[in-house]
Structure formats: structure tokens, C-alpha cells
Amino acid sequence: MSEIPSNPVTVSQYSYYSDKNYPKRRTMEDAHVICDPLIEIEGHIYSLYAIFDGHRGRTAAQHCAKIVKDKIKEVLQRKDEEFKEMMQDAMYEMDMSLKENGIEYSGCCGLLCIIEIKEKKRIIHMANCGDSCGIIIGTNDIISMSEEHKTTNEDESKRIKESGGMIINGRVSGDVANYTRIRSIII
Template identity: 30%
Template sequence: MQGWRVDMEDAHVVEISMSSDPPFKNWSFYAVFDGHAGSKAAHHSAEHLLKTLLATKEFSQKLNETGGVLSSKTLKLLEEGIKSGFLTMDEKMKEKSETGKSGTTAICAIVTPTHIVLANLGDSRAILSRKGKEPFGTEDHKPYLPKERTRIVNAGGSVMIQRVNGSLAVSRAFGDFEYKADPELDPTKQLISPEPDVYTLKRDSEKDEFLLLACDGVYDVMNNDELCEFVQSRLRVTDDLPNVANQVLDACLSKGSRDNMTIILVCFEAAPKVDENCVQQEEAWRKGIMDTITKELTVSIRSRHLE
């Protein structure tokens, strides 16, 4: 959703099958990219990130050799491959000079039959809703966080009004090459780093309800708990997932979000199911609203007629 912004700078990727070749045939890839200073970096990332990951040594050789069985050793390989792919992606983006001054966050999920692997860069976020547990959420990369601030200061920058050099609101991103201009520093030590945080979660078919990936236009007006509760309530009324996602965006817009908004909803076995009582309550609620609107309009029309 473009929202109130002049331009739409977000991009996203949904690949139900990461590759036609095993072991990645049964793996899915989802990603949201929240661009800034233009949409070029976000669209470039959406087009090239998965291909870049699959081309890394860890993915193309070592993980292939394991047959996709994710032991502690192969999970480590997967994490290394993701980090390597992100750094390679940023380097190639810089070499091609196609993205100008734009940059983008990235929140990615690789869903395998046994694990969910999340990679976060910036302040887009992934949330896993789990039955009977607190939702799991990735941590945003904000300049004021101690670890991020230390790197920024060590690179010769500053954090003012909670922004890098008083300007950029995220401390890790693809692109933003004016903040990665010190030739003496490793890419991960620059003012803005392209290194993601990687989280590995073991799937639980009895507790995992759904996975959400969204940009900060959503989280600016809904926290993790509120968002999960809203989605749970909608899933009890409809199993139309695009409809549920659109209802989330409409709710965020009504709550005052003024940013572009993108959300991906992935449901698992334990997701709430449509409940007939909830459907009836929803229908009664909607009918009540429509009756009230009709009544108010009728009164208004009569008043104008009498004038």
C-alpha cells in the first residue's frame, strides 16, 4: 500500500519454492524491502537477493551436499551463507551503480520443513505468532542502540536525533553508499552496515500459527502483540489471507500510519481457524454499523429537505 506517500518505495518477494533443485525445492523464501531515497535499491534487492544467496558457496555446494537436512552444523552453514550473500549483494550493487543514493531495509524468511530462518537488515521486522507463547520478533537496527551507536562512532559518525549523522533512521541497510565510503574500513564496520542478524527457529506444528514480515509503516502504529492479536481475530472470521493482509494495512492507515506499507502473511498448521460464532458476531457488528449510517443519513436528508 502506497499510503500517504507520493511514491511507493517498498518491494517484496514470495517464492513458494526457492529452486527447482533439491534440497531447496521444499524451501520457501519471503522478503520485504522498505526503500528510502528512492525505490531503486528495494527493487534491485527484490530481483537479485535470492539468486545471490543461492549462488554462494554455502548454498550452491555445501548445503546441497547435505541434502537439506538441517543439523546444527548445516544451520551454521546456512547462517554463514546468508551473511555472505548479503555482503556480496551489497558489493555488487555498489559496483553496478544502478541504485544511486537510495537504500533499503530487508527482512527475509527461509521456511524449510523443519526450521524458519530469518535475516534482518534495518527496521523492517518479522514476527512468529506461537500458540500460548509470546510472539517472537526480530530486533530493529536503530542508530541509538548501544551496539549500533558504537560502530557508527568508531566509523567517525554520530547519532543525532536518533539518526545516523542526523539523517538516516536505520543503521543497517543495502545501498546508502555515501555512508559506506571509508576505504580503510571493512563493509561491516562502516557507518551503515550490510550485515544481517540471522535467527534460526525450530518449527513446532502444534504451536506455530503464522509468520508476518512487514515494514515499519505497519509497526509504527501496531506493536508485535497488537498485530498478532489483530491477525488472529481476522483469521477466525475468514481464511482469505490476502483479505486479512489488506485489513491489517487498512487498520494501520486508520491508526495514522503515513508511510508506505507492505506485509506478508504466512500461515502454518496451528493458525486460528474460521469460527462460525466469530463470523456471526462480525456480521452483526457490520450490520449495526450500516444501520447506524443509514439512520444518520436519513436524518440528515430529512433535515435538509425541511430547510
């Protein structure tokens, strides 16, 4: 964890914008969730900000946006796991829910941001799966909170091949298990 000296302000005080990337796409394939606050557990207040980048349609992104609040609430209430494992569990459970609901053609990447208020400090936890990217922009600094899982990334390419996957024309052919990177900072 890194400490950032600043005056914390929640994201809900700002606006957001999304773009369907016209003319490449005729419909919006992405989905987002803002839930501030989401849940309070033992004096800790958690807020959720999530973006799901739809691939080959919006079905998977919309499904994940619909279930993410309940999945995050469920994993946050587990007391025997580290935060990293809880976030990985939430991503894995959303992936399994896609399969259980027959959503196989459409897929999505995800970026989850959980802001935890603990003893007057805000702890920002971010997790990403796929090519979604999260950054924090401060007055004097930009902090990368995620690592995109792209085939051009040497470590990701190696992980895909070691998992039995193939890279053809810069894309993954076949199913690849979720790989989630978690990072937390205190502000």
C-alpha cells in the same frame, strides 16, 4: 534454535498487504518477493519470503527484489558455510550489487525469511539488515526473530560509532557496513 510445537502452514496460503504510507509518501518505496518453493538441494526444500524497505526512493528495494532469488539460490548451494554465514554473504552481495550498478542515493533495509523443509520439519531462518522487523505469531506466543538496527538501540549506536560512523539527529551520517542478525527456529 528453539522448538515450537505447532502445525506448520506455509505463508503462501495467506494473503499479504502493503501500504505506501500515504500522505507521507506519494509512491510505494518497498518491494517484496515470495518464492515457495525456491530450490531443492539434497532433499531439503527451501522457500523464500523477502521484504525490502526502500529508503529515499524505490530503486534499491526493487533492485534487491530482482536479484534476491539468485543470490539466495547461490549461497544455499555452498556446502562449506554455516547458515548464518550464507545469509550474511547474500546480504553483502546484494549490497555490493547496489554499488556496482550505481545505486547510491536510494537505499533499503531487508528482511529475509527462508523456510527449510527437512525430514518433515520446517526450519524458519530469518535475517534482517536495517530497521526491518520479523516476528512469528503463534497461538500462544509471539517470537521476535530480528533486532532492528536503529540508532536508539544502545548496541547499534555503539557499533556505528566503533565503525567510524556518526549519529546526527538520530540518523546515521555516512556509510555503515551491513550488520545482519540471523535467527532460526524449528517447527
